[in-house]
Amino acid sequence: MAEDQNTVDLDLVRRIKSGEEEAFREMVERYHRRVYSLAYGVLRNAEDAEEATQDAFLTLYRKIGTFDESKKFFSWFYRVALNAAYSRARRRKPARTVSLEDYLPRFQGDGHQASPEFAAWVEGIEDETIAKELAERAEAFIGELPPAYRDVIWMVDVEEMKPADVAETLEISMPALKSRLHRARLFVRERLTEIASVPRDGERRTAP
């Protein structure tokens, strides 16, 4: 996020700390869409995401005094928002997650792709209706990912946040971020290929 964004954020933070109600209103206006979208990525349910957004701003209001102004505000607040969403998620029945190893592409001993298949859906994506349908399926597949992978792919590929900003928010290294992102993309790609392509012969995993 650009430096001037953080300057605007810090100005609002100081005004909120000094008790200016209008500054809090401006902060809500500035961040509520992004916070909602982030929470939706974790919860994938509109009502829960709305409640998590409210929780996140309540925490912001109450804990703003603990925010260290030498840090970037958005990464602090995104962590607050993610925690609000995780907290809601814990109250629900745990979602079924998959083993990513089961959905890696397969290779022969010499490193060539094993039974490379023609991913027919790649051409279908030019059609808007098909593309929307595939996107909906992709969203469901993201929901099957272990949380550490789910949040990274949601923030980078759906929210289109800068990878460096995501790494900072999640407090992980760039290599770790890229590794999770790639694994998550490979999983979603594999699942889309599985539902929409010519099946591989014989040894295919059974889709649930």
Place this chain on the structure above:
Amino acid sequence: MTHDALTCKRIILEYLVDYEDGSMPETERRDLELHLSHCPPCVQFLASYRATGRCLKMLKPRDIPRNLAEAVLRFVRKRCDEKE
């Protein structure tokens, strides 16, 4: 990286993410593109990797509930009033 060492497996599992975000060093990028020039399965894989990214981008912008900002302000005000 020698060309011989650059298998489909290494490209797909190790290098694709750097290739796509432009952070791959020039020499390695050239080796990877040389591999692509004679490996249709990897070209196809790359196309599907990119198509996956395009699908994911379609999930945004998401509909935001109407009056969410107002609902947030009401909620925070109410909770703070309860506390006082």
